[in-house]
Amino acid sequence: MPQPVVERRSIDVVPDAERHGTAFSQFTLWLGANLQITTVVTGALAVVFGGDVIWSVVGLLVGNLLGGAVMALHSAQGPRLGLPQMISSRAQFGVRGAAVPLALVVVMYVGFFASGSVLAGQAVGKLTHLGAVPGIMLFALITAVTAAVGYRVIHVLGRVASVVGALSFVYLGIRLLDRIDVSHVLHEQHFALPMFLLAVSLSASWQLAFGPYVADYSRYLPRNTSPRSTFCWTLAGTALGAQWSMTFGVLVAATAGTAFVDDQVGYVVSLGGTGVAASVLYFVIALGKLTINVLNTYGGFMAVVTGVSGFRGQRTLGSRGRSLYVGGIMVLGTALALLGRNSFLDSFADFLLFLLAFLTPWSAINLVDYYLVSRERYDLAALTDPEGRYGAWRPGALIVYTVGLLAQLPFLATSFYTGPLVGPLGGADISWLVGLAVPAALYGVVGTRRARQLPPLPPAAPGGPVVPTAPTPAGTTTAID
Template identity: 60%
Template structure:
């Protein structure tokens, strides 16, 4: 019988961390993936991401379909990661040990943690501004601190409360962003601000990259939120629920952003939160829109804090052999991560749009090779067969380091450099393409090919998935090195 199903325990603090989720504790349906990812994408940072395509040169008429292409392509990759969760019952970056080795997975993990910190910090800037508008506070840092505290509380409570936040954000996001879309068309002549520019390949590909980058950066933690689903949950159902929630939610928000940037011009740049509040109209409605912004950002920021904690723990336990920690240590990790993101947010709130654009595009360079290796190995090389206990044992099947995966990863990052188009660096091939950034496409394709050709000769997948023995609810998961430690 599944545990923790009574109403009193539904929002109790989560006990599991990076260990395998026992079948007795599996629960939920694929619909939970739709609401979580829809709610996490119906928020202001996605609006800003869509606006970037127009701010940096694209006409909204071309930016919107380009963003859709990017969201669909990136969403396919992201949802394929999600489908691994119910089958394996482990966090996403733990499963990547099957490709990189128990120690080798640390390399991409370090970059993943930087990603979480970056998104948590940039999101906290916008949410902090909304909190200040709601409470009539002049100091944005105070709003950032309040938002950080809310993030820590929900992330510490864990999986169930995060999913509840996603359901709430879904409803509030539809109402709030739907209202803003109506206001945009009633307050501005939107038609007069779109279609002025012809098709431009460079800006079109920039918008595709922004959409794809948005989706691809969810890849390293998306299975963290599907791993509690029952093991017999359909792969297809998990895929489509995640894909539709993430792509539809992000596309709605990005479309609003692109149209807002088109009609607002430079007025949107200095104060995105304030502009949306003014667009809402009367003070009471503006207050509700600020609430929508906070709730949407709270959902995705909890994903960042939770994912950051899981990534840090995955690194630490690779070297000390643990698979569980105490609740106090778990809370300390999350609070510490959130505190660091808050400090970054308070120190780096200026020039948000430009910095965020370059942040997203740089992330594409480091995460597309990781996704390519993980997905090719899981679906093509290993054919969904994983030795789960070996994921926790550096002396096991997957070893400490996997030279094949690590080499392909480095090559996959390096091959993108000539194709980059960022503020910090523009590659020579990019200049010949008039600034069009196709680095993520090159990284995904090249890494997939070289990893497949090499790994099919060196990989050693099991004949069928090997699972640890099912523990009692009060015992640590077998197949790992050490029992639970107090802190």
């Protein structure tokens, strides 16, 4: 039976009868999501703030691989649980306690929506000759409609964007190499540890920011999809796409000077030519930003519903409610885009690095609990019951999260706050490493002790997971193994 194009499900479990696709879909989605202008800007920041080409590229690669591996571990949870990413946080923080990291994640979604809309709005404004402000508003409306349709159209968009983006970046790369003296750029090497670690942090933060919603786009895969396959295809797509775009950004920033800093979209398009070529590139930039902004909007909608439902007991959501949530995210993100469009580059760098401090403790706690403490077994029914196995609030996890956040502050370096240990480290920001290691170690102790106090989960069905014997209606949950 063919599935409807417009998605019916929100935070409820996806039953086996509605599962479809292969793990390769994660490669095309995350490749397309990373071959876009904001990723280019992220790579360029490594040079804008003082790094050289060679060591910036190496640092960005290290961050993409490390952060991408953490992100891909979250992706592998999707087929197993059949749930959006953030609802699994209830197993660590409690059904209502999960609202704490959820609130910060929603801020992330709105921030990325706003920053993406600034660049996409420039492209849409040029393409339609309407100007930047109408371009931002038109782009936001298209984003909201696409996100409201849901999962299937998102993956179609990812496949299209991956092909279009790859062809466009090959073309732009050739045009850029024709303009610059490559040997001169590559020979200007000066390793500086703070700049190297900044590059690592920029790309790692980019990848880790996908963690809170990556499983949203793998949860419809068949339950028997190999976790290793999901992990590898996700990592390959996101690391390749990001490194490709960021390397291009490094070369552009190292050779363009203020021309790129003053007008990121305009300079990139100018590489491709004028007339029809320019129009095509404006469309490509808008398409790439549409892909990632739809992910931000869809993920934001899932996060808000997850947070609200923890207090209201809501398990399903109608099309009207879905549209209202998506519309709210669109309006807020668009307002921020319009307010901050004239100081985009500086504010975006600070946003990325500061955001990382809030995401890494959550990521560490979620992964340690799923893979080491719970060993990939959750009581899905209890994820919606404040009186159930996971309770309403889990103070231990919330304390670990807070400690993980505070532990990063001495190592954090942004324009509005610099920790006391940044100077002795030569200005290097290693806060994200501390934010992963400290809460992972602490939650390993706290989570294991808590797990020993709980009754064991029901045994798995012979030969496979515990699954419903009849089609699962929206909102029904079950324990799995």
